[in-house]
Amino acid sequence: MKFYSVLFIFLILLSCGTKQEKILPEERALTEAVYSSAIIQPDSLYQVYAIVSGILDANLVEEGDLVSKGKPLMQIINSTPEINSQNAKLALHLAQQNYTGSAAILSSIEDEITAATLTYKNDSINYHRQKNLWDQHIGSKVQYDTKKLNYELASTQLKLLRNKYNRTKNELNTAVKQAQNNYQSSSILNQDFTVESKINGKIYALYKEPGEIVTTMEPIASIGSANRFIIELLVDEVDIVRIALNQEVVISLDAYAAVLFKGKISKIYPKKDERNQTFKVEAIFVEQPKVLYPGLSGEANIIIAKKEKVLTLPKSYLIDGNKVKTDEGIVTIKTGLENMDYIEIVSGISKDTYVYKQN
Structure with missing residues (x-):
């Protein structure tokens, strides 16, 4: 049981x-x-990069700061671009002096043209006077040929000097423009050593301290919308x-x-x-x-x-x-x-x- x-x-x-x-x-x-x-x-968060290399001279803002578009953020130093900018400025000044200054190359050519014009006019008068005499069978053939040759040489020389003037003027004008471009380019490059904000926003991070090397391959700050x-x-x-x-x-x-x-x-x-x-x-x-x-x-x-x-x-x-x-x-x-x-x-x-x- x-x-x-x-x-x-x-x-x-x-x-x-x-x-x-x-x-x-x-x-x-x-x-x-x-x-x-x-x-x-x-x-709108983005990483800030420098477009030039150098040494960070100063952070012009702090983390947490509000910034507006175009506000300078960092200053980078590099002596080479500044020297290049100064040299470009000197080259521009020299080119302008050659083109428009008191000792301009064109002034000397103008003087040569003035002298050649006087010679041409004088030889032209002598030639046409001798030609009129020769047409009246007065004077010798040698005198006529000499006056004609002097006139033709004076005319050719005047044309050559005028062509030289125009060619030199164009060359000097081009040299001035090239010097201006070089100077502007070096000035822009020099300005690139000041890094600016691309937006209205807030600094969320700074990655470099003054004295550190800055390259174009590493971000140096982080910026985004503040609110x-x-x-x-x-x-x-x-x-x-x-x-x-x-x-x-x-x-x-x-x-x-x-x-x-x-x-x-x-x-x-x-x-x-x-x-x-x-x-x-x-x-x-x-x-x-x-x-x-x-x-x-x-x-x-x-x-x-x-x-x-x-x-x-x-x-x-x-x-x-x-x-x-x-x-x-x-x-x-x-x-x-x-x-x-x-x-x-x-x-x-x-x-x-x-x-x-x-x-």
């Missing part, structure tokens, strides 16, 4: 141990979302095709515990980051928090779809993603929206169908 009592209790315990959990599908609001990490960054921030999201490549502009985003930040912020997708970058197989997506706040800092991190859910009243099951009750166990055995179902915990049941079972959880 005692043996049968023990056996009965064992069978009861065994049956209780193998009993499966079962539930009925429930109607609920269901939101499908794509998860992403989130990092806060200032809008407008964006949310940088990294979306997995399997989800990127489901992301679209203006989709709603729910953001939680570590700095604001238990507070959810709303945003919307504003930009989708088309190139994948091969290192982590993700795509960069930007969102903007619908209502931005009063205090934000670059680099604040958190999590975000990008809302793909919403339904207010759908039949759902916990995802843990599914078999192979599209089957469930019922009183009638294994049944194939059609699913729809899903989140981390629940999935929509489109067809296959009803709200009165008990579904068993697989052990």
Whole structure:
């Protein structure tokens, strides 16, 4: 008798141990979302680079300062461009003196032209006077030929000097323009040693201290918007095709515990980051928090779809993603929206169908 009592209790315990959990599908609001990490960054954030190399002479601003477009940020020193600028200025002054100064080259040619003109006029008068005499058979042929030759030589010399004047004037004018260009170029290069802000914004970082070497390959500062921030999201490549502009985003930040912020997708970058197989997506706040800092991190859910009243099951009750166990055995179902915990049941079972959880 005692043996049968023990056996009965064992069978009861065994049956209780193998009993499966079962539930009925429930109607609920269901939101499908794509998860992403989130990092806060200032809008229009950019790295400042010098376009010349040298030594940092002074930082003209401090981290946290507000700056306007065109405001000087840093001063770099390098003696070579300044010397080149001075030499270019001297070359320009010399070229201008040669072209328009009191000792200009053109002045000496003008004097030669004046003398040649007088000679030409004198030889012209002598030639035509001798020609008239020769036409009247007065004088000798030698005298006539001599006067004619002097006249022709004077005419040729005058033409040569005028051509020389015009050619020299063009050459000197070109030399002045070239010297002006060289001086302007060297002056601009000299101005490049003062680094200026390209936007109205805020200094978020300075990477160099006075005395350090500055190159064109390294950033020297970081500037961005002072009061407008964006949310940088990294979306997995399997989800990127489901992301679209203006989709709603729910953001939680570590700095604001238990507070959810709303945003919307504003930009989708088309190139994948091969290192982590993700795509960069930007969102903007619908209502931005009063205090934000670059680099604040958190999590975000990008809302793909919403339904207010759908039949759902916990995802843990599914078999192979599209089957469930019922009183009638294994049944194939059609699913729809899903989140981390629940999935929509489109067809296959009803709200009165008990579904068993697989052990």
